[in-house]
Every structure is written in structure tokens, then in C-alpha cells.
Amino acid sequence: MEGLFLLEGDKMAKEALEQAEVVHIYAMEDWIEAHKASIHSKEIPFTVITERELKAISALTTPNKVLLVLKQFTQKLETISLQKGYALYLDQIQDPGNMGTILRNADWFGIPYVFCSEGCADSYNSKVIQASMGAIFRVKVIHIPLAELLEANADIPVYGTVLEGSNLYEIEPAQNGLIVIGNEGRGISPELQSLLTHKVTIPRGKNGGAESLNAAVASGIVCAVFCKPEGN
């Protein structure tokens, strides 16, 4: 299935019908019936399947009516400018659930681009797609080395979450920049740390015991602080 990916469930499938190129639909009869207008107008091939057949092909524990085969998006870099607002850069985020959740964070906070280093999970992995909850239709995911990205965008602030950085709440975030999120076990690699202009830490609670936060949670907390709507 080169250039294709799978997506499951009623909610995301509805979004996909509107926002993506659907190659084939495998769905239960009532789902096809409920969406026949758009299926016909877009001339999408479909196969009616039973609940039992859906269970057999689904990767979900509780499959929900429909499974789609979609065309992967083509993301072109030429026009990307990081001179306004924030973008995320993921350094070897390996867990597909984390990656999908980070895309969902970006979507919530209005971050248009999520860049990925080599060694990140495949952004079309079905667990990434499901955890993104539709973010893949709105957030652009682009695999590119950080150094290359910064060549085209010199002088932008590059923030990264580390364990011994400046207190997140004492920073005055710039109007734009890149937020680097490190690997689940090892954090941001030394090579990429040398490209950071600001090292940031989420302060641990007074009696906190954990060694670190989950990467998707950490990215959510940083995005919440950096991408607050104005006036907050």
C-alpha cells in the first residue's frame, strides 16, 4: 500500500470524506447508507462489510462501523515561514500514541506545522492517525533535519524542553519560534541541544517524585504557555 494509509471510526471517517482523498471505504451497511450522498458525488469505491468482518480487519479493540483507505498528503516545504507563530519539532518521538497526541495538541493550540527528525514514528502509522483524532487533516507533518529547517529560517528562537533549563513560567515567550520536544527516554539529543537558543524546564511540584513527564504531556504544557490566546 505505498502512498496510502488507514483510518478507522465514524468520527474521523466523516472528516476524511470532506478533507482527504479517500481511495476505498469498507463500512457497515448503515454507515454507507448514511453517507451515500457524498460517497456518490465523489465516486468513492466502497465495500459493504459485516460487523464480524470489520472486527477481523480492524486494529481497534472496539471498531466503529467504518475503515477507510486514504491517499497520503503531499507536504511541500518551499513556502514554510516560521516568522509568525509557533511550530513543533519532534526529536525521535518513537511511540505512535505520543506522536498522534502531540499532533492533537498542535491542532488544539493552532500550531500549523509539526516537523520530525529521522527516527520519529511513521506519521501514517495507524496508531498515530487514531491518536491524532483528526489532527492529521489540519496539521502538516514534515520530516526534515532541524539544521536544514533552521537554514531556511535563521534567527528564529528555538526552545527545547530539558530537565535543567530556565523555569517555563519565568520566560517571556517571543512572538514566534520553534519548540523542540525530545525522545521519550533520552530527551533532546546533544546534537540538537546545541541548536537550541532557549532551554526550558517545566518545574516539578514541591513533593514531586517522577523523573520526567510523558513527552505528549510535556509538549501540551509548553504549548499551553507559549500559545495562550492574547490577553491571557
Next chain:
Amino acid sequence: MEGLFLLEGDKMAKEALEQAEVVHIYAMEDWIEAHKASIHSKEIPFTVITERELKAISALTTPNKVLLVLKQFTQKLETISLQKGYALYLDQIQDPGNMGTILRNADWFGIPYVFCSEGCADSYNSKVIQASMGAIFRVKVIHIPLAELLEANADIPVYGTVLEGSNLYEIEPAQNGLIVIGNEGRGISPELQSLLTHKVTIPRGKNGGAESLNAAVASGIVCAVFCKPEGN
């Protein structure tokens, strides 16, 4: 295996040796060798296994040297007071990964108790244990209806995350209270919403598209704001 649970991997197993009651150790020879002092002094039964055998019994995709069988903790409610600091209350959090990640958040922010409604994931589910990254040794998990908890702790502020509440950044958090986190799909149930004293919303970004945040991420963002170390 009534009253027991499983835990895997070198890092958490080390913590478990110190902080929990280990019933049996299944580990590769070098792991047993490296920890023989504490294994002998605590007289813990163990079985040396090969990498292949570990792979066969492990629930992880990349098992790491050791699998432990542990005794479940006994959590007594009698002495719990919510008059100082914060605690979390989970309303039907069903995904074990989310639940474990929320425990890890609590651990990071120094929150000592996580209460669970009926319908939450089993806190001894192996996915909860693994995602908690050791938080289960420090954070107490107690299954209790919210109304019952509040009977014993009248007049404490009860915050809950909803989609149409007060802006999180415009709230002056009290010195203590309970933070209620709702179910992944449905949010906080109407029954529990009626027990909230404050409804709180994490503001969406200016161009944000997602319908909601992941429950573990949302809890992390709220904890970060409510449990900031003093002076921030």
C-alpha cells in the same frame, strides 16, 4: 492471581525492589546477578529465564531483562484529608495508557492521591503500571464515588475541566482542592458536573481546530497551572 500484579523492565523493577512487596522475580541471569544482594536479603523467590522466554511472557514489544510479580498495595481511606494541596478525581478514565500517564503527572507535580470513579481502568492493569513509570509506588490510587469523598471533605473547592468553563488562566486557584478529569469521549458526567464548584476550560489556540485535548494532556496542563511551585 488475586491481589497480585505484574511489572516489567529494569528501571521500574529496581524501584519495586526497594518500595514494594515482590512475590516472584523472572529475570535474565545478568539482572539477577546485578541485584543478588537485595534479592537475597529480602529472600525473594526468583526464576532465571532466557531472553526468548522473557519475550514469550512479556506484554512489551521490547522487553527489558525482568518481569516481577508484586502484591497489590492496601490503600486505607480513613486518614485522607484534602485540606492541603490538590488531589485528582478521575471520572471513568477508560484507557489504561491515559490512566498511567495521569498517575505520572500526579507524581511529577507532587499530588499524593488519585481517586477513581466506577468505570475507570483497573489501576493494576499492566498498561497502567508501565505508563505510570513508577508513579504507582508514590501516588495513592483509591476507588471511591465522588459524593462519598466529598462527604468526608465538605467545603473543599472542586474544579473540573469542561469545554465551556472559565478560562484556566483567569482563575486564582485556591490553596487546596480536587481536580476532576472527565472520560475520554464524554467528558465529566452530568451527575459529577453537579458536584463541581468551579468549571474550568483550557483555552483553545487562535486557529485551533481540534475538538478536545487528550485527557492525560488536559490533566497535565491543569496540574501545571494549579500546582506550580510557589513564586511562579
